[in-house]
Amino acid sequence: MIVADDIEKARAIRLRDTERSWGFVPTMGYLHEGHLSLVRRSVEENERTAVSIFVNPTQFAPDEDFERYPRDLDRDLVMLKKEGVDLVFTPQAKSIYTEDFQTTVKVQEVSKPLEGRSRPTHFEGVATIVAKLFNIIEPTRAYFGQKDAQQSIVIRQMVRDLNFNLEIVVCPTVREFDGLAMSSRNVRLSQEERAAAPIIFRTLQLTAQMIEAGERDADRLRAFMQESIAIETMARVDYVSLADADTLRELSHLGGTVLISTAVFLGKIRLIDNVIIDVDTA
Numbered sequence: 001m002i003v004a005d006d007i008e009k010a011r012a013i014r015l016r017d018t019e020r021s022w023g024f025v026p027t028m029g030y031l032h033e034g035h036l037s038l039v040r041r042s043v044e045e046n047e048r049t050a051v052s053i054f055v056n057p058t059q060f061a062p063d064e065d066f067e068r069y070p071r072d073l074d075r076d077l078v079m080l081k082k083e084g085v086d087l088v089f090t091p092q093a094k095s096i097y098t099e100d101f102q103t104t105v106k107v108q109e110v111s112k113p114l115e116g117r118s119r120p121t122h123f124e125g126v127a128t129i130v131a132k133l134f135n136i137i138e139p140t141r142a143y144f145g146q147k148d149a150q151q152s153i154v155i156r157q158m159v160r161d162l163n164f165n166l167e168i169v170v171c172p173t174v175r176e177f178d179g180l181a182m183s184s185r186n187v188r189l190s191q192e193e194r195a196a197a198p199i200i201f202r203t204l205q206l207t208a209q210m211i212e213a214g215e216r217d218a219d220r221l222r223a224f225m226q227e228s229i230a231i232e233t234m235a236r237v238d239y240v241s242l243a244d245a246d247t248l249r250e251l252s253h254l255g256g257t258v259l260i261s262t263a264v265f266l267g268k269i270r271l272i273d274n275v276i277i278d279v280d281t282a
């Protein structure tokens, strides 16, 4: 496994193996089983796998947790080596964003609702760094997690719009034993916050069950989600949403494929989760 913190070195490794298929998993590090599920899928489906570890400053707003985001590169590298990863790209922010940096990628409509409403600059930061990483690694396939559903949609749109020559693969959300979606941020939860956190997925599951039982009124379901999460007094809902899974437009009457999603604050930690349900066959 080669670790490259230099853009030219990472490129050179990639170009040494230009005839082979390369899978790529972009991450912000502090790896867990969710990340590793993407890595394993990439190792299975490609002759070579590259992983990037970069806590991208431009996708954090000034009041967010960039400084406090957990980091442990040595531990991450041990985990990746065990999985058979070929290249780990660990760039420094100053080489990614040089002093005269002035180009960004903004995916318009699908960046606006949900996460985009709460974090208006987030997806421009994400799209720009992912575009740069795609240009550096030139992967055959790139792997993303369903946990960040809107991120996958934004990236797919960017790939279509800008003609990136690669395939996007979205992998299922990996969860803790009690349903909490794995996230690097979970380690920052206090014991009490961690105990309250499973309400997020439980609420998503109960909402899906109500839809399966025939409920189609989105306002009633959104009200239910609010109330269900509020059972945990520590939890503060940022948003609850029932949206079309492709366009992310909020629904009034459910039909088609529906993204049930939420963002919840537990103390200072903001967690997101979602499930997708095909209403017509539910």
Ligand code: AMP
Pocket (backbone or CB within 6 Å): 026, 027, 028, 029, 033, 034, 035, 037, 038, 143, 144, 145, 146, 147, 148, 171, 172, 173, 174, 175, 181, 182, 183, 184
């Ligand atoms: P991050 O390091 O949080 O930027 O995540 C890197 C990639 O891992 C993204 O594509 C995430 O969607 C994905 N990911 C994070 N958590 C999970 C999870 N619990 N299950 C599956 N994929 C995940």
